[in-house]
Amino acid sequence: MDKKTAILPCNGLDKCAGCVSREIAIKLQEEKNAEIICPVLFRVADARYNKVASENELIVIDGCNTRCATKLASEKNLKVSRKINVTEASKQYGIEIQSKLQIGENEKKLIDMILEDILKKDDSNGENSSILFPKVLDYEIYKKDKFIFRLPKEGFYFNENDVWVYVQGNLARIGVTDYVQQSLSDIMFFTPPIVGSEVEQFDEVGAIESGKAVFEVISPVSGKVIRVNEALLSNPEYINENPFEKGWIAEIELKDFESDKMLLLEFDEYFEKMKRKVDEFHV
């Protein structure tokens, strides 16, 4: 870490994820001379930390989904370079953490993996961070004659334009759903969004084209495009093969996901909606 790093952990005590959050912060302090910001003291007497928090690269670590640390950073208008949520990371890495308030073997493993990821990103000399996408997805399947509709059960949000988003911290990966790729049939062209461009929620963020039609990808989130799936330029059929995995479209650095989320659908709602759509239009 060439630039000095500040860490704002949740420091939660009543959940194991909070204890993990603290351990990560302390290890970063020891190994990388990062400066820890005490979330309690920062809230009640912020003069102590204002300079540290605003002038350094800030990593925010939340233990649970109450996201106290993230909310605190937002209240103080801090620019966050990286957000980590221990509960979400445990799901992504497939490591179950216990309910006891102690660091056991699983928790140690999770701490090591998160640290490794932070340090790996750090070694990339300022390149944009990449999202930690789950290696295996658990799908719900709906079949209607030849139409097979798959949808990942956890961690994804959807917009009404059949575009999905997977969020991790302040990063998101987007793509189209099974419904789009099946409706379009064989996808032949992929027009990527421009890396570095700023998009608002529901702006166009690339397009895909088959013999049947052109489909504009409508962004489910607002932010900056930091990466596109370049493999699709030569292999747009990846979207047909698996639109949730190798057929992803782009990665976006989020601007305000909490606000964007209000206009997105979660699994249950979107799956029910699509079942009805498939029943009505694909008979």
Added chain:
Amino acid sequence: MSKVVVIPCSGMGKVYGLLAREAANKVVNELKKDEAETKCLAYIVTGDDEIRDYMNGKKCITIDGCPKMCAAKNAREAGAEVVEELKSTDFAKQMRAMKPGTATYLNEEGWQVVDAIAEKITTIIDEMEGK
């Protein structure tokens, strides 16, 4: 009687915060599992309605790691009845434990301080229950 809430300071990166934290953990996980619990101080200070409602009127024992007394002040601010304000530094001084470890690891001296704080909290809880 509802559980006593033991709230340690959230002091990050300092050994006295760790002493407070470990003592609270020892009480709620081992010594007084059925009579005591802990809540996250970082959450309490957010002023969130849910935690304030929970804390309102609750009997609390706080353990702070420095004179700022964040745990005691904020527990009281959230509406809790703080029956005892402890300071891990006082225990360290009394026991002449001048080098109890680091922010990450407690040495033998540090664990002795933790035991002493936890024992004190246990005694307070026993007294509250009329034992």
